[in-house]
Amino acid sequence: MVNSIVGYGCISSAGVGVKKYWDGLLSGQDHSRPMNSKDWPVKPPTTPFTCLAENRPNGLPIRTHIVNQLMQAWEELKENIGDPVHGDLGELGLIFASTKGCIEDFIWDPRPGDLRQDPLTPILKGFTDRAKIRPKRSLCVSNACASSHSAIYLAHRWLEKKSVQSVLVLAADFLGPFVVHGFQSLNALSSTKNKPFSKDRDGMQLGEAAVAILLSRKLTGPLVLRNVRLFNEGYGLTRPNPNGEGLKEIYRWFEPGSSPHLIIAHGTGTFHNDLAEDCAIAAAFGNERQRPPVTNTKWSIGHTLGASGAMDFIAACESMKSQTCFEIANTSEIDPGLKANYLIKNSKHLFPKKINSVIVNSLGFGGITGALEIGESPP
Amino acid sequence: MKQICGLKYFRHPYSFPRSSPPPWAEKVDRWHQLDAYSFGMIDAYTRFQESLERPDLILLASPSASNDADRQFVLSKAKSPVKMVHTLPNVRSSSLVNFMGWGGPVLCLQKDPQTLLTALVEGLDFLDPSCRKLMIWGVVNETFFHRMPEPYAPQLFEAYIFSLTYLALEGKGDEEFPYIIHRVGDDFSLTCPNDGLLVEWLSESHPKGDFTINPQVSLSSQRDFGEAP
Numbered sequence: 001m002v003n004s005i006v007g008y009g010c011i012s013s014a015g016v017g018v019k020k021y022w023d024g025l026l027s028g029q030d031h032s033r034p035m036n037s038k039d040w041p042v043k044p045p046t047t048p049f050t051c052l053a054e055n056r057p058n059g060l061p062i063r064t065h066i067v068n069q070l071m072q073a074w075e076e077l078k079e080n081i082g083d084p085v086h087g088d089l090g091e092l093g094l095i096f097a098s099t100k101g102c103i104e105d106f107i108w109d110p111r112p113g114d115l116r117q118d119p120l121t122p123i124l125k126g127f128t129d130r131a132k133i134r135p136k137r138s139l140c141v142s143n144a145c146a147s148s149h150s151a152i153y154l155a156h157r158w159l160e161k162k163s164v165q166s167v168l169v170l171a172a173d174f175l176g177p178f179v180v181h182g183f184q185s186l187n188a189l190s191s192t193k194n195k196p197f198s199k200d201r202d203g204m205q206l207g208e209a210a211v212a213i214l215l216s217r218k219l220t221g222p223l224v225l226r227n228v229r230l231f232n233e234g235y236g237l238t239r240p241n242p243n244g245e246g247l248k249e250i251y252r253w254f255e256p257g258s259s260p261h262l263i264i265a266h267g268t269g270t271f272h273n274d275l276a277e278d279c280a281i282a283a284a285f286g287n288e289r290q291r292p293p294v295t296n297t298k299w300s301i302g303h304t305l306g307a308s309g310a311m312d313f314i315a316a317c318e319s320m321k322s323q324t325c326f327e328i329a330n331t332s333e334i335d336p337g338l339k340a341n342y343l344i345k346n347s348k349h350l351f352p353k354k355i356n357s358v359i360v361n362s363l364g365f366g367g368i369t370g371a372l373e374i375g376e377s378p379p
Numbered sequence: 380m381k382q383i384c385g386l387k388y389f390r391h392p393y394s395f396p397r398s399s400p401p402p403w404a405e406k407v408d409r410w411h412q413l414d415a416y417s418f419g420m421i422d423a424y425t426r427f428q429e430s431l432e433r434p435d436l437i438l439l440a441s442p443s444a445s446n447d448a449d450r451q452f453v454l455s456k457a458k459s460p461v462k463m464v465h466t467l468p469n470v471r472s473s474s475l476v477n478f479m480g481w482g483g484p485v486l487c488l489q490k491d492p493q494t495l496l497t498a499l500v501e502g503l504d505f506l507d508p509s510c511r512k513l514m515i516w517g518v519v520n521e522t523f524f525h526r527m528p529e530p531y532a533p534q535l536f537e538a539y540i541f542s543l544t545y546l547a548l549e550g551k552g553d554e555e556f557p558y559i560i561h562r563v564g565d566d567f568s569l570t571c572p573n574d575g576l577l578v579e580w581l582s583e584s585h586p587k588g589d590f591t592i593n594p595q596v597s598l599s600s601q602r603d604f605g606e607a608p
Binding site: 099100103107108110114115116117118119120121124136137138139140141142143144150153154157158161162163177178181182185186187229230231232233234235236237238245246249364365366367368 | 437441442443444446447449450452453457458459460463464466467468469470471472473474475476477479481482483484485486487488489490491492494497501504505565567568
């Protein structure tokens with residue numbers, strides 16, 4: 001069962017639109033930067049979208065702001081494919097994926113009743129009202145940093161069961177004091193640059209993004225979602241199994257004996273994440289000479305948390321459309337303990353000759369692991 | 380399409396924090412660092428373990444998401460890493476999954492005030508010959524859920540477990556299951572107003588009539604429970 005990737009749109013620290021994001025990846029631009037909650041609110045960024053919070057009009061509720069960002073992504077999607085609201089989408093499903101960005105409005109000083117309502121559903125409702133769409137079914141998913149993969153997993157299932165014709169997956173996260181304080185408390189943030197798989201990696205940079213992806217049962221475009229799997233390995237709360245057991249388990253469900261032409265790794269730049277992913281990739285694609293090249297996006301736009309899988313999904317689609325890929329531009333020297341083939345700085349000669357299949361990984365707190373495979377539409 | 384599923388429902392009230400270690404403490408690494416939600420899930424699992432089958436999928440239905448844990452982190456002056464990790468609502472399943480020695484897909488869903496109901500309908504949609512059993516877990520702080528907050532009351536929580544089993548597309552129910560869910564067609568709209576009513580109906584010792592989630596999905600009781608499960 002494959003589902004068509006009809007279109008997508010996004011806003012990130014690279015700016016509004018897929019093109020700016022993609023151009024940034026190709027040209028090695030790092031739009032992220034260190035954040036320190038001691039200096040909150042943070043100083044104006046070097047680029048206008050590094051922290052979307054700073055572009056928020058004064059006094060606008062954060063929930064409204066997130067809906068605005070999602071609307072921008074949705075508008076880009078519609079523009080790219082022709083307005084699907086008036087087209088042949090059929091019965092629509094809607095899934096919103098996010099983590100903690102939606103709580104900043106109330107969590108510091110809650111009013112009575114604020115804590116009863118989950119923070120994601122009002123955003124889902126706000127979006128449907130603004131976009132004037134009436135989904136047949138809708139839902140919110142919050143599976144830590146694998147939230148996007150989880151939403152796509154659910155969408156794939158809805159389409160497989162033929163309960164809807166199309167699913168719009170929305171993903172967004174927002175950086176506020178809660179999230180930044182939280183990651184600081186875990187000592188997970190780099191004070192310099194995000195350098196995934198580097199020998200001197202020291203943590204992640206945070207970023208923000210809002211994404212809209214439209215999937216359909218009807219094969220309409222050149223790209224399809226071939227497979228998507230989730231696995232909770234339950235190893236630890238904040239770190240994956242060092243042997244990458246969760247990802248290995250997922251890779252077993254993918255087509256045996258075939259290697260993707262490219263892997264977009266989760267690659268947070270933390271010691272444990274990168275080690276676990278490397279182990280899984282090396283084990284699944286055991287022949288060193290045949291191991292697919294591995295790249296990632298977080299060095300450019302930061303870790304966009306609940307939206308990160310969706311941003312990587314877009315990068316995978318753009319790689320296939322343009323038949324090119326991008327380096328991990330902040331990483332100059334690979335950790336010698338790692339075994340996979342990483343596309344670090346100045347590795348263009350290692351780019352794959354053709355890209356007909358891309359795997360995108362995602363790992364989240366709580367032991368949740370996800371991977372999806374994008375391929376060409378069958379003839 | 381007509382689908383029939385068996386439902387077992389378990390309800391586990393508890394208070395948190397505990398002053399003494401639970402019976403299962405030795406089996407969980409740093410049990411004292413669990414938050415109220417993770418604690419309650421393991422506590423409920425150990426209580427009902429004999430009646431629960433290993434699932435192909437776990438759905439975490441999180442009414443109020445992790446607002447409670449988020450607030451606890453804020454009250455720690457946003458500095459406690461232990462409290463931080465529990466601010467992600469899916470994390471509450473991690474210790475349970477480890478305790479169960481289980482691995483598989485876990486989805487953490489939200490749609491208040493119908494999070495449990497929505498998860499039940501989603502669960503029903505997942506069930507088929509390739510996914511025959513699944514668990515839906517919901518843990519709530521009672522003061523956030525269907526009861527009014529009582530000032531100065533101790534923190535009371537409840538864990539809800541819905542164990543769903545695929546029975547057939549047609550035919551009669553299975554007597555093993557106290558509740559049977561009938562589904563006709565694929566309408567996923569929810570017309571039942573909120574989770575509280577579902578919990579109330581399931582908690583009756585003599586449920587009268589069926590519980591209708593929407594015109595196409597209804598629950599019926601097969602037993603007289605005598606007392607609430």
